Amino acid sequence: MSDSGTLRRRALRNVLRAAEYTLALVGGVCLVAYGGACARAALTQQRESAAFDEALRARQQQIEAESPNPSEWSRVRVAKYEASLEQPVRAIGRLEIPDVDLSVMVLEGTDEHTLDRAVGHIAGTARPGEPGNLAIAGHRDGYFRGLRHVQTGDAISFTTLDGVARYQVDKIEVVKPGRTDVLAPSDEPTLTLITCYPFYHVGDAPSRYIVHARQVAFEPWSLDARNDVAAR
Template sequence: MTFLPRLERLLFICGLLLLATYVAVRIHGTISTRAELRRFGGRVARSTDSPSDFQRWKQSKPDFSLWSSKRIEEFERSTGIGVDSPVAVLRISKVHLEVPVFSGTDDLILNIGVGHIAGTVGPGEEGNIGIAGHRDGFFRGLKDIGPGDAIELQGPKRTDTYVVDRIVIVSPDDVSVLQPRQQPSLTLVTCYPFYFIGSAPQRYIVQASNTNFDPKNFPVSEGMDLGINKQQRHREHTMTGVARPSLSRIYSR
């Protein structure tokens, strides 16, 4: 007669332990992201005369509302694994994004932040800076970016503001979007469609320049205007299937 009450207590204790473990993992993920931003802030503060600029950072945990459950799990699993300090911080106020930029685009880096694409110029340098991120994680909000929106990239020595002037969808092996442009630029890369199930067959490219921009001059690329783009975004929510494109390591899956 005493066996069942003991079993109930044991199961209750196990349930509490599992719940405590889940809460601990979520808290650790939040702390880890904040720690990376603080660590970058410390590096910048030591190399600039304006450390107060970095004390104003809003250090909130990632907004998981648009993330896939798989991406949340990968983020939580990867936080706590040692990585090098971020090389920059990317901010897009339009979509409430603040994320550390790490060097490289391997799985670990793209699970905990976004990655600087090897072979492109680095933050603070003149040229075309390439940054990749997951479409179902930090870069999900790119679907809501439009011409004229501002993107801020804070490097160790300076902060540059870029204005979006081109959005284009390309094939995975089209690396022409990473070539130098007429003015210093920033190119953000993620997979497309955003809600495609499986390996997405295309890449969504957001390009921005640090020069003055007139939204009326927003270029039409690859035969796609903003109206068509909005229709594609609406349809993609119902797309299913598995594509088998030739994926490049510089792009996120």
């Protein structure tokens, strides 16, 4: 065996070893980046959920007490209550679909920053409890992954500072991205959930997965408002 052949084999082994180390390093960096993104998304959900719950508790206290008397509250409660009033809540509500174990905070807007951390209310569509079509978008490989298990008849709730809107799924369809009619206003209060499809497609998804639901009840926090709804 010649010395030149031995040297070539050694050089090849060194190149392969270096490539192996490089791939391992790149893989590690990707895992760290992915873990960081997941951690940031989870942190946003926790922060928005906590802020929303605090604002909701404050809202309920305002409604249920005819004349709130903070002098009877603990100093901790007064401080938290005042802080919740001073700091705006970005989340507009919490969307829940118990049958698929989905619970996610809904933020305003559908830019990438928002959808990386939550699901987003599509601007120009209705609000919970109002007549019209309320539309919410989310990523198929994120919070809306569970939509693939939703079935007709499933219950959906959307909790806001005004009350709880309850919906029932009545239609599921797959459409092309250009089908903007799924966002069209409706005479009755409805909910439309939108994500890309297929769920495990790599790259730009060719279709959209649409879950349609009709509102079956709205339960406002205010007792007076509940009486108004019941009288309609």
